[in-house]
Every structure is written in structure tokens, then in C-alpha cells.
Amino acid sequence: MPDRLSRALRRFRGRIMRPAPAPSGPDTSRLPVLIYGAGQTGQQLAAALRTDNSMRVVAFVDDEPRLRGLIIAGLRVHGPEAIDTLIAQHGVARIILAMPSATEAARARLSRRLTATGCEVHALPSFADLITGRAVALYDSQPIDPASLLGRDALEHELPGVTSAYAGRRILVTGAGGSIGSELCRQLVTCAPVSLVLLDHGEHALFQIERELRDLAPDVEIIPILGSVCEAALVNVLMSAKKIDVVLHAAAYKHVPMVELNAIEGMRNNVIGTRTVAQAARDAGVERFILVSTDKAVRPTSVMGASKRFAEMIVQDLATRSPGTRFSMVRFGNVLGSSGSVIPTFAEQIARGGPVTLTHPDVTRYFMTIPEAVRLVLLAGTFARGGDVFVLDMGAPIKVRDIALRMIEASGLRLRDADNPDGDIEISITGLRPGEKLHEELLIGSDMLTTPHPRILRAQEGHLSEIELVKALKSLSEAIETRDVALLRRILGQWIEQTEAEPAREEG
Structure with a gap:
């Protein structure tokens, strides 16, 4: 393992199983966060965040069934199905992915699922990023852009002539x-x-x-x-x-x-x-x-x-x-993230168990x-x-139904329709509202x-x-x-x- 990664892992070795001190009262001054991944990296991240004045880890989430219900580093491990409950109970505003060994494709799929909860999603760098030097530190998490749901290439941040x-x-x-x-x-x-x-x-x-x-x-x-x-x-x-x-x-x-x-x-x-x-x-x-x-x-x-x-x-x-x-x-x-835009609207509908509402099955928009x-x-x-x-x-206009389907899948759920009556989330067609176009x-x-x-x-x-x-x-x-x-x-x-x-x- 490269020195860069070894130093990062050794930094918190020996501290990860230490129980968290019992709080004397509700801590409202620090941001409640979930750590997705209760492995070694997630445990070390939790230990590091105990000394952070801005964030408070409330629980682990992990896909591994044998870890569920365990107390690790003073925190209970929950399955992914408990995320919505944890968000509601603790007011969770951020989820941090602590799975540096996962493939980029797996991390991207999980990121899309978590974005649909409405929380801000950050991800620790992958081992590949640490090895190549693209990431400086294991614990430098970065927000995940909701535009990844649309597959857009990012525009360069610095445009010549603007400043x-x-x-x-x-x-x-x-x-x-x-x-x-x-x-x-x-x-x-x-x-x-x-x-x-x-x-x-x-x-x-x-x-x-x-x-x-x-x-x-x-x-x-x-x-x-x-x-x-x-x-x-x-x-x-x-x-x-x-x-x-x-x-x-x-x-x-x-x-x-x-x-x-x-x-x-x-x-x-x-x-x-x-x-x-x-x-x-x-x-x-x-x-x-x-x-x-x-x-x-x-x-x-x-x-x-x-x-x-x-x-x-x-x-x-x-x-x-x-x-x-x-x-x-x-x-x-259309712009993503504005009030009333489709991604937060669909995320709320999916979180409630559906249905996801579309004005028309073929409606398209530019995003x-x-x-x-x-x-x-x-x-x-x-x-x-x-x-x-x-x-x-x-770019090309995007079919809004495709966004809905992608977000349902990203949430770990399945579409419920005539072909799949045992699915989780239904799409309901409400009809175009007065003044709306099918295609812009x-x-x-x-x-x-x-x-x-x-x-x-x-x-x-x-x-x-x-x-x-x-x-x-x-x-x-x-x-x-x-x-x-x-x-x-x-x-x-x-x-x-x-x-x-x-x-x-x-x-x-």
C-alpha cells in the first residue's frame, strides 16, 4: 500500500473501536451526518469526526447484513432501508460515502441513490485517487453534483475573460x-x-x-x-x-x-x-x-x-x-436545483413512497x-x-420520464406498472397544465x-x-x-x- 494511504490509515488506528462519549444533551451546533460504509475507512472517519466541531456522526449504514445491529466505534450499524428513518429522526443533512475500494461505477450508482434522499452527499476519495495523487487526503470528501443524474459533462469552472x-x-x-x-x-x-x-x-x-x-x-x-x-x-x-x-x-x-x-x-x-x-x-x-x-x-x-x-x-x-x-x-x-425543479420534487415523491407525477409520458426539457x-x-x-x-x-432535450426512472432505480427501488405489479414506485400521468408545452x-x-x-x-x-x-x-x-x-x-x-x-x- 502506498505511503500516502498507509499514513492516512495509521493516523486513526487504535481509536476506531473506542466508544463514543455519552452526550450530556442534544447537540444542535454540529451538522448531523451518516457514514455509508462501516468498514475500516468508515470507522476511522467516525473517529476523526469526533474532534470535528462542525459535524456529528449519528450512525453507520452498510450493505453487509452481518454488520447490521452491531455497535462499532460507539455507533449502531443500520441497513440502507433505514436511511429515511434516520434522516427523519436525527435531521441528517449530509451522507458521507466511506468506500474507497468500491469501483467508480458502484460509487456512482450509490451516489445517485443517496442524492434522491434530498441530503447533501459527499464521497471520500477512492484508493485510485489517493495512489495517483488526485486526492491529497483520505478524509477530503467532496459534494456529489446532482447533475450526474443527467449525465452532463461539467463545464470548466474558469472561463477566460469573465473576471x-x-x-x-x-x-x-x-x-x-x-x-x-x-x-x-x-x-x-x-x-x-x-x-x-x-x-x-x-x-x-x-x-x-x-x-x-x-x-x-x-x-x-x-x-x-x-x-x-x-x-x-x-x-x-x-x-x-x-x-x-x-x-x-x-x-x-x-x-x-x-x-x-x-x-x-x-x-x-x-x-x-x-x-x-x-x-x-x-x-x-x-x-x-x-x-x-x-x-x-x-x-x-x-x-x-x-x-x-x-x-x-x-x-x-x-x-x-x-x-x-x-x-x-x-x-x-430548465436549471437543476431551482425551486420547483424536477429532481427535488421527484426525490420528495419517491421518499413518500410515490407516486412520481409526470405531466405527460413523452414530455422533454433542456437541463x-x-x-x-x-x-x-x-x-x-x-x-x-x-x-x-x-x-x-x-445538449439534447432530456425525457423527463427517463429522469424519474433513473431516480427510482438510484433509490434502490423498482418501477411499479402493468408489467411489474410488484414494484415499489408508480409513475402517475397528470396531464399537461395550462400553458405547458410537450417540448420546449x-x-x-x-x-x-x-x-x-x-x-x-x-x-x-x-x-x-x-x-x-x-x-x-x-x-x-x-x-x-x-x-x-x-x-x-x-x-x-x-x-x-x-x-x-x-x-x-x-x-x-
């Missing part, structure tokens, strides 16, 4: 507390901007991201602003008073069924809010404005998609009349991780010439240009003329102010290229 493009700038991020907005902020502070202004209408989300960023980048001025992108006076003051150089506009209502049922507020926030922020950026002479858009803006069948297409056209129009500001937008599909999408958004913004519609290459699209036309990065494409798309857009926005504003949903839908049908969709019951 220099945002370093020394004063940056405004709208929707800073949301899934995309908060990740934009995390990545931007690593670029050493002078200041980062966070605009969000949610107090709790704003508080959370502000606190996180202050810890991440104590040298960057973090300015949290509680307010709406629809407040023109507030947005104008921010642009001028904070001397904003770059705007990343991520504020939007994004859930298709929710916006379908609340069309007035969806259009107000997504359309009027975009116009307010974009015009303020132009008037203040902001250097760059980047709109975060969505594949649902392409031939939309929903109010949410139509609202984002209107937002795109506002930005495209302003780009033709704003030589001092480079306007662009970046369009991409990308949040950090990956944000890195490409920031890079695309550096390519902007004015009015650019950037489209992220997300990323392009309105087929005319695409490359950019310096292979995962970023530049679309060649038309838009409404200035006169048409003014007329459409005037009608939209009237419908919003009078809360006339029927008028709003007629306007969308008139100005936005749509395919037929069933209208939902709507707010009054």
Missing part, C-alpha cells in the same frame, strides 16, 4: 435573492467588483444572500436594496447614485402554472419591470445590460413565456436606440445546472455587441452564429418595430392597470407568435 470583464465594476443584480440571481452574485464577487447592488422584493431572500456574500467577499461593498423592479423612481436613483456599470436583470416570476393563474402580476413584473430597469440603464449610461431569459419565450404557449418574449423585444428595441449601452439577453432552459448556466451568462455578456440574443447550448424550443429561427465559446450561440432573430412595440406596451399597460385579463390575453395573441394553448382559470 476581467467584471473586475472593478459597479454591478446591479435584480432578483438577487432568486435561484439564478443569487448564483450570479456568488460568482460576481469572485471577480472583485467595486460594489454589488442586490435588488429584490423578498426580504428573507435578500437577507440570506447579503449575509452569504459578506462572508464570501468582505472586501466587496455589498448593498442590499429591498424593492420592486417596477418602481421607476427607485431604479433610476439606484442607477445614478450607485454609478452602476453593469446590470444583470434576473428578476422574474418564472413558474408557468402560477403566472398563468396570476397573469396581471406576471406581466407587470416580467414586462413592465424589464422596461423600467432597461430604460433606467440606458438613461444612466450603463455600460452593459444583460437580460436573463428562458426557452419558454420561444413561440410561447403560456403567459410566463409571452411575458419573457415581450421582455426580450423591449431589450432588442432599446439596443437599436442606445449607442452608449450594450444590451443583450441570454436564453436557456443545465445553475452554476453552469450562470458562468455562461456572465461570459455571454462579454461577447455582446448590442441587441444580441445569446442561446446556451444545453430554444430558437425562434434557424439562423445561428457561433461565438468564441462553443456552448454559447448567437441567434439572428427579428422583433417588433419601435412603433409596434410602443403600441403593444401601451395596450398591455392599460390591461394591467385595469386588471383586464381578457384584454391582456388578446394583446398577447395579437403581438406574440404563439401555438395554441388552453387558457387557465384566472384572477379577477
Whole structure:
């Protein structure tokens, strides 16, 4: 055995069977964790973590039947079937795989199963990694990326040109507390901007991201602003008073069924809010404005998609009349890990024993991780010439049913259907909801240009003329102010290229 591994194993030899001291009371200050693997490595890891102030091991889990029920290193060994119970009893938030001798394929299968519990999953390095030097220490566990469920190749973490493009700038991020907005902020502070202004209408989300960023980048001025992108006076003051150089506009209502049922507020926030922020950026002479858009803006069948297409056209129009500001937008599909995304939803349903609900057996979606999408958004913004519609290459669309099947299998369970009535988890088809598409699209036309990065494409798309857009926005504003949903839908049908969709019951 190589010296590197021998030293790591000898470090805790003699301590692994020592019983854990009885706690004097509940320890709520340390993160409750499970160790998967009660062998020598798992035992030594448990011994090491006794002196760790951040984690508290509550039990072992192991596939070996002869170990179940034993007390090893002061901890009981349970079978995999007890994981959900242990999570519920102890509030387990992290599971650490301690199986360095397992094959990569076996570790990957187990990782997928454990990810479906909703816990953060870490894995100790394999012996191969230790031997080759790819891992420095046996106990350096790393989080497992949920994107492995989709089989995506990881995007490089460092993209040339991003840091220099945002370093020394004063940056405004709208929707800073949301899934995309908060990740934009995390990545931007690593670029050493002078200041980062966070605009969000949610107090709790704003508080959370502000606190996180202050810890991440104590040298960057973090300015949290509680307010709406629809407040023109507030947005104008921010642009001028904070001397904003770059705007990343991520504020939007994004859930298709929710916006379908609340069309007035969806259009107000997504359309009027975009116009307010974009015009303020132009008037203040902001250097760059980047709109975060969505594949649902392409031939939309929903109010949410139509609202984002209107937002795109506002930005495209302003780009033709704003030589001092480079306007662009970046369009991409679904992101993993955002609120309401399929993986946490399916994981919860599987944990409850099913059924896993699908809107349609053939529904497909484009998927990308949040950090990956944000890195490409920031890079695309550096390519902007004015009015650019950037489209992220997300690979082939993925059948959502395949994700469900993969997660059921990863949980160690079997699909229950007509062919396998003794299976564990059923898939229930609920039907497409109002405004939802069977298949999403990323392009309105087929005319695409490359950019310096292979995962970023530049679309060649038309838009409404200035006169048409003014007329459409005037009608939209009237419908919003009078809360006339029927008028709003007629306007969308008139100005936005749509395919037929069933209208939902709507707010009054």
C-alpha cells in the first residue's frame, strides 16, 4: 500500500473501536451526518469526526447484513432501508460515502441513490485517487453534483475573460435573492467588483444572500436594496447614485402554472419591470445590460413565456436606440436545483413512497445546472455587441420520464406498472397544465452564429418595430392597470407568435 494511504490509515488506528462519549444533551451546533460504509475507512472517519466541531456522526449504514445491529466505534450499524428513518429522526443533512475500494461505477450508482434522499452527499476519495495523487487526503470528501443524474459533462469552472470583464465594476443584480440571481452574485464577487447592488422584493431572500456574500467577499461593498423592479423612481436613483456599470436583470416570476393563474402580476413584473430597469440603464449610461431569459419565450404557449418574449423585444428595441449601452439577453432552459425543479420534487415523491407525477409520458426539457448556466451568462455578456440574443447550448432535450426512472432505480427501488405489479414506485400521468408545452424550443429561427465559446450561440432573430412595440406596451399597460385579463390575453395573441394553448382559470 502506498505511503500516502498507509499514513492516512495509521493516523486513526487504535481509536476506531473506542466508544463514543455519552452526550450530556442534544447537540444542535454540529451538522448531523451518516457514514455509508462501516468498514475500516468508515470507522476511522467516525473517529476523526469526533474532534470535528462542525459535524456529528449519528450512525453507520452498510450493505453487509452481518454488520447490521452491531455497535462499532460507539455507533449502531443500520441497513440502507433505514436511511429515511434516520434522516427523519436525527435531521441528517449530509451522507458521507466511506468506500474507497468500491469501483467508480458502484460509487456512482450509490451516489445517485443517496442524492434522491434530498441530503447533501459527499464521497471520500477512492484508493485510485489517493495512489495517483488526485486526492491529497483520505478524509477530503467532496459534494456529489446532482447533475450526474443527467449525465452532463461539467463545464470548466474558469472561463477566460469573465473576471476581467467584471473586475472593478459597479454591478446591479435584480432578483438577487432568486435561484439564478443569487448564483450570479456568488460568482460576481469572485471577480472583485467595486460594489454589488442586490435588488429584490423578498426580504428573507435578500437577507440570506447579503449575509452569504459578506462572508464570501468582505472586501466587496455589498448593498442590499429591498424593492420592486417596477418602481421607476427607485431604479433610476439606484442607477445614478450607485454609478452602476453593469446590470444583470434576473428578476422574474418564472413558474408557468402560477403566472398563468396570476397573469396581471406576471406581466407587470416580467414586462413592465424589464422596461423600467432597461430604460433606467440606458438613461444612466450603463455600460452593459444583460437580460436573463428562458426557452419558454420561444413561440410561447403560456403567459410566463409571452411575458419573457415581450421582455426580450423591449431589450432588442432599446439596443437599436442606445449607442452608449450594450444590451443583450441570454436564453436557456430548465436549471437543476431551482425551486420547483424536477429532481427535488421527484426525490420528495419517491421518499413518500410515490407516486412520481409526470405531466405527460413523452414530455422533454433542456437541463443545465445553475452554476453552469450562470458562468455562461456572465461570459455571454462579454461577447455582446448590442441587441444580441445569446442561446446556451444545453445538449439534447432530456425525457423527463427517463429522469424519474433513473431516480427510482438510484433509490434502490423498482418501477411499479402493468408489467411489474410488484414494484415499489408508480409513475402517475397528470396531464399537461395550462400553458405547458410537450417540448420546449430554444430558437425562434434557424439562423445561428457561433461565438468564441462553443456552448454559447448567437441567434439572428427579428422583433417588433419601435412603433409596434410602443403600441403593444401601451395596450398591455392599460390591461394591467385595469386588471383586464381578457384584454391582456388578446394583446398577447395579437403581438406574440404563439401555438395554441388552453387558457387557465384566472384572477379577477
